[in-house]
Amino acid sequence: MPELPEVETTRRGIEPYLIGRKFIDCNTKNTNLRIRFNKNLLNNIYGSEIIKVIRVAKYLKVILNNNYSLVFHLGMTGFLRIAKHFTIQKHDHLIFKTDDNTNLIFNDSRRFGLCKIIKPNEKFKLLENNGPDPFQEIATGDYLYKIIKNRTANIKAVLLNNKIISGIGNIYACEILWDTRINPRRKAKRLSKKQCTKIIKSAKEILTRAINSGGTTLKDYFNADLQSGYFKIELKAYDREGEGCKRCSGKIKRIVQANRSTFFCSKCQTK
Numbered sequence: 093m094p095e096l097p098e099v100e101t102t103r104r105g106i107e108p109y110l111i112g113r114k115f116i117d118c119n120t121k122n123t124n125l126r127i128r129f130n131k132n133l134l135n136n137i138y139g140s141e142i143i144k145v146i147r148v149a150k151y152l153k154v155i156l157n158n159n160y161s162l163v164f165h166l167g168m169t170g171f172l173r174i175a176k177h178f179t180i181q182k183h184d185h186l187i188f189k190t191d192d193n194t195n196l197i198f199n200d201s202r203r204f205g206l207c208k209i210i211k212p213n214e215k216f217k218l219l220e221n222n223g224p225d226p227f228q229e230i231a232t233g234d235y236l237y238k239i240i241k242n243r244t245a246n247i248k249a250v251l252l253n254n255k256i257i258s259g260i261g262n263i264y265a266c267e268i269l270w271d272t273r274i275n276p277r278r279k280a281k282r283l284s285k286k287q288c289t290k291i292i293k294s295a296k297e298i299l300t301r302a303i304n305s306g307g308t309t310l311k312d313y314f315n316a317d318l319q320s321g322y323f324k325i326e327l328k329a330y331d332r333e334g335e336g337c338k339r340c341s342g343k344i345k346r347i348v349q350a351n352r353s354t355f356f357c358s359k360c361q362t363k
């Protein structure tokens with residue numbers, strides 16, 4: 093599943109080809125996505141200049157100068173690519189063409205992703221209901237501490253809860269907890285403000301490392317006919333069940349929390 097680093101790298105990959113351009117056409121091969129793509133709204137985005145592409149949590153928003161925007165979520169298997177000349181691949185659902193014959197192509201084999209045209213001032217619930225991602229200014233240790241101080245859920249579940257903090261998937265939740273030595277079973281309300289500050293700091297560092305490791309794949313967003321894979325950061329906990337901890341003599345254990353695997357070291361993640 094594309095996580096925040098992949099989404100941010102996608103943003104960086106596609107933005108340079110879109111700024112200053114205008115969409116002039118869209119080949120809607122399949123509108124049956126997680127929510128149906130409303131092609132009746134397409135006329136509203138044609139001919140308006142693209143100002144920028146921003147990322148909000150794991151959503152990408154292409155902003156136009158008439159205040160309409162085009163929002164994408166990559167779901168489980170979605171990806172975007174840019175191409176001038178290309179052959180249509182299986183699962184290329186939406187192909188947006190710009191005035192310089194560049195195409196922005198949305199491909200998604202499992203169709204859990206979505207694309208939506210947002211009207212000026214329209215609130216898009218899926219987007220508005222998200223808490224801040226770790227890079228947003230309001231995502232401080234203080235913010236996290238206040239919002240979780242009455243939560244009886246474990247900290248692992250809290251980190252995966254997009255309403256509290258968005259953009260942290262299962263892999264990075266495990267890595268952040270390993271990095272901060274916090275036991276994933278710890279009740280959120282038992283964490284100190286200092287630990288909350290550490291979590292935010294660690295989240296930013298780990299996600300930045302992943303974004304940077306994806307930087308080398310940026311060129312793949314142009315004329316790419318292949319799906320980009322996961323970024324290779326050295327994982328300290330995730331998917332390392334039975335292997336030695338990289339910090340102590342313990343072994344990484346796997347437990348299941350809320351139907352998701354959690355990997356951690358019970359010897360040094362005791363805080």
Ligand SMILES: [Zn+2]
Nearest residue numbers: 337340357360
């Ligand atoms: Zn350890």
